[in-house]
Amino acid sequence: MYDCIIVGGGPAGMAAAIYLARQQLHFAMFTGEIGGQVVYSSDVENYLGLPDLSGVELVQKFQAHLEHYQDQFELHENEKVSEITRLEKGFGIKTAKGVYKTKTILITTGSKHRRLNIPGEKELERKGVTFCATCDAPLFRDKDVAIVGGGNSAMDAALFAEKYSSKIHLININEQLMGDDVMKAKVTASRKIVIHNQHKTLRIEGKDHVEAVVIASEDGKEESLPVEGVFIEIGLVPVADFIDFVEKDRRKQIVIDKLNLTNVEGVYAAGDVTDVSEKQIAVSVGEGSKAALSIIKYLGSKADG
Numbered sequence: 063m064y065d066c067i068i069v070g071g072g073p074a075g076m077a078a079a080i081y082l083a084r085q086q087l088h089f090a091m092f093t094g095e096i097g098g099q100v101v102y103s104s105d106v107e108n109y110l111g112l113p114d115l116s117g118v119e120l121v122q123k124f125q126a127h128l129e130h131y132q133d134q135f136e137l138h139e140n141e142k143v144s145e146i147t148r149l150e151k152g153f154g155i156k157t158a159k160g161v162y163k164t165k166t167i168l169i170t171t172g173s174k175h176r177r178l179n180i181p182g183e184k185e186l187e188r189k190g191v192t193f194c195a196t197c198d199a200p201l202f203r204d205k206d207v208a209i210v211g212g213g214n215s216a217m218d219a220a221l222f223a224e225k226y227s228s229k230i231h232l233i234n235i236n237e238q239l240m241g242d243d244v245m246k247a248k249v250t251a252s253r254k255i256v257i258h259n260q261h262k263t264l265r266i267e268g269k270d271h272v273e274a275v276v277i278a279s280e281d282g283k284e285e286s287l288p289v290e291g292v293f294i295e296i297g298l299v300p301v302a303d304f305i306d307f308v309e310k311d312r313r314k315q316i317v318i319d320k321l322n323l324t325n326v327e328g329v330y331a332a333g334d335v336t337d338v339s340e341k342q343i344a345v346s347v348g349e350g351s352k353a354a355l356s357i358i359k360y361l362g363s364k365a366d367g
């Protein structure tokens with residue numbers, strides 16, 4: 063039986079692995095693609111000490127660090143967990159290759175951005191289509207961009223993009239913007255932000271890079287907006303379907319306490335999959351590290367007892 067199984071190999075999982083390895087715990091990590099969402103970031107400019115790296119380069123740095131400890135734990139890359147069950151003692155982790163037993167679990171399976179599923183979205187991803195305005199807005203300095211969404215994240219993105227872009231089209235499918243009144247007032251007052259309420263986003267066009275976004279009004283009238291960037295801000299979906307016995311909030315995020323413990327003894331979670339409010343690499347690294355330290359203390363207390 064393992065001391066711990068880390069489910070997920072993004073920033074939170076990788077940071078946790080380093081702490082667990084340094085304590086020489088018997089553990090394994092199961093993950094899809096190592097690096098998580100970071101590999102989709104064109105440029106990461108806000109990670110302390112490592113400015114000007116692409117997401118892929120940052121993941122390579124994380125991996126190089128992890129490789130110092132590679133003989134101290136089992137890395138099961140491209141082996142995703144399909145189910146977690148409670149056993150009389152510990153937990154069972156099911157993958158396509160087998161069932162593994164563990165005393166504790168750390169869930170770090172992150173989140174994925176909700177997609178529009180329209181033509182051009184996938185083809186032009188990282189070529190002007192982005193799912194993280196906070197991260198990528200500075201790359202669109204003096205350019206026209208579109209933000210799809212009408213809630214707090216979309217308004218927040220529009221106000222952030224206002225610092226960089228010349229014109230921001232806010233494309234909202236609903237009759238009105240929904241969310242914080244202060245933000246609504248700022249967005250409405252902005253001379254740079256053009257609000258397109260009750261408009262559907264039909265497709266994103268461009269050859270090698272985004273050139274336009276095509277929208278349609280309620281009566282079906284189409285309009286092509288010439289933009290170089292499209293930020294899709296219609297929400298995040300946590301990846302936690304494989305576990306049904308821990309508490310989740312209404313957004314299906316795993317609820318944790320200050321020690322990263324869920325409502326079930328022995329089950330911890332960290333990063334984007336949890337109800338922490340900020341979804342960022344540095345936050346996930348910190349949360350993953352904190353969760354690992356909690357697990358180390360918990361296992362130590364069990365051994366002492």
Ligand SMILES: Cc1cc2nc3c(=O)[nH]c(=O)nc-3n(C[C@H](O)[C@H](O)[C@H](O)COP(=O)(O)OP(=O)(O)OC[C@H]3O[C@@H](n4cnc5c(N)ncnc54)[C@H](O)[C@@H]3O)c2cc1C
Pocket residue numbers: 069070071072073074075092093094095096097098099100102103104105106107108141142143144170171172173174175192193194197198301304332333334335341342343344346
């Ligand atoms: C396009 C884009 C750009 C971004 N740019 C920035 C930026 O510049 N700066 C910044 O701070 N943040 C940025 N972010 C946000 C940042 O990437 C996330 O906050 C961070 O990666 C979350 O880390 P995590 O470890 O919690 O989860 P994730 O990075 O989502 O990693 C989750 C891991 O879990 C694995 N997994 C999923 N399901 C399973 C399963 N069933 N079994 C096993 N493993 C599983 C995945 O393969 C993945 O390895 C960006 C996000 C995106 C999408």
